[in-house]
Amino acid sequence: MQKYGMYLGCNIPFKAPDIEQSFRKVFPALGVELEDLQGASCCPAWGTAPSFDMDTWCAISSRNIVLAEEKELDLMTGCNSCFGVLSEAKHFIEDNPERKKRVNEKLQAIERRFEGSAGVYHVSHVLHEKVGTDRIRQGLTYSLEGLKAAIQPGCHVLWPSDVYQVKEKNPFFPTILKELTQALGAEVPHYSRLEYCCGMGGMRTTDVEKSLGLFTDKILSIKEEIDPDFIVTTCSSCFLQFDMSQPILKERGVIDFTIPVFYYTQVLALALGFDPSHVAAISQTPRDAVIAEIQSEKRKIQK
Structure with a gap:
């Protein structure tokens, strides 16, 4: 092991x-x-x-x-x-x-x-390079086939790639999170602002409105271009931004939708059959419906 x-x-x-x-x-x-x-x-x-x-x-x-x-x-x-x-x-x-x-x-x-x-x-490097997508597929209890995901790798896992032990082949067109999400059975279309910053980090602390402006561009790109069932990220800061900011924008009337967001290992845990109350219990953006869909009986893989 x-x-x-x-x-x-x-x-x-x-x-x-x-x-x-x-x-x-x-x-x-x-x-x-x-x-x-x-x-x-x-x-x-x-x-x-x-x-x-x-x-x-x-x-x-x-x-x-x-x-x-x-x-x-x-x-x-x-x-x-x-x-x-x-x-x-x-x-x-x-x-x-x-x-x-x-x-x-x-x-x-x-x-x-x-x-x-x-x-x-x-975490994404270990899952992709050391565990491998084949092993992930073999362990699944539920398939995400027919569901569409938008991915958000986040900035600091992409750049500066020359000092990282594991690198994306092209950090402007990252594929690691895409391939990990596809291993669950989901469709993962490309959208134009894939590598854009979500506005979290220091900007959220120093200039909330500028942070929300960047986030608005990002979430509208995702919604208008691919309209996914959920968003997957491997950045905890991106997760917090996507989860916290959608309700704010909806309350202000900037958007009239929300898209459930998960850290990758959360949706992986759901697909492996783990209890949502343990692995996906805390969110401000509603995601109960998509969790129920992921773990629905019709998605159970016959082994």
Whole structure:
């Protein structure tokens, strides 16, 4: 059985614990063991240490990576921001011997040392590259055939691709999440703003209206071009933006619809047959109807 150090970050356990529960259901079911990285801290997020001091950023990030190194495991995270921050910090340390020396001088104060032996992977990379779509198909209890999904990979899993351990062949036309969603049986059409930012992150904190403006362009593109049954993302921040912002726009009269949104492992867990109350319990945008459809008797795969 494959094994990874599970780095949860902040958003998922604090704001979407059902996403965390979906990790804890689907990975063991697909032959991947998760080991918690006890004592992990913030990655640290963009807008904090990465904005003002490179060495401080790299020291804090490297400490999280060292927690996996000490267990002789690669690190896996489900947060795009965490993935981007940790991957770039690892790159900046390994690319500069003097910085690596300074970082390890800081880590010496807590009797730790960064070696660089642990890889940094995103949940989608492990599912796509290590588990594989064939194994996912074989494990399904329910098929999503006949349902249409819009995908939202998110920014920080795409760029800067040259420092990532696993890369999209073309980050402007990403295919990893598309292929993972297709493995569930769903149709996944292309739409023109696929790689566009949803407006979450620092923008949501500093300029809500500008954030909602970007999101409006995105959600209208999805609705008008492909009109999906649901949206799938592998970014916890994108999930929160899509889930929180649709009710706001509908209340303002900007849109007259809502589209259910899931983190990928949530819809995967539903297709594997797990209880929705465990893996897809928290949302502001209604999704009970599509959950019932996914787990309807007519979609059950005969084995």
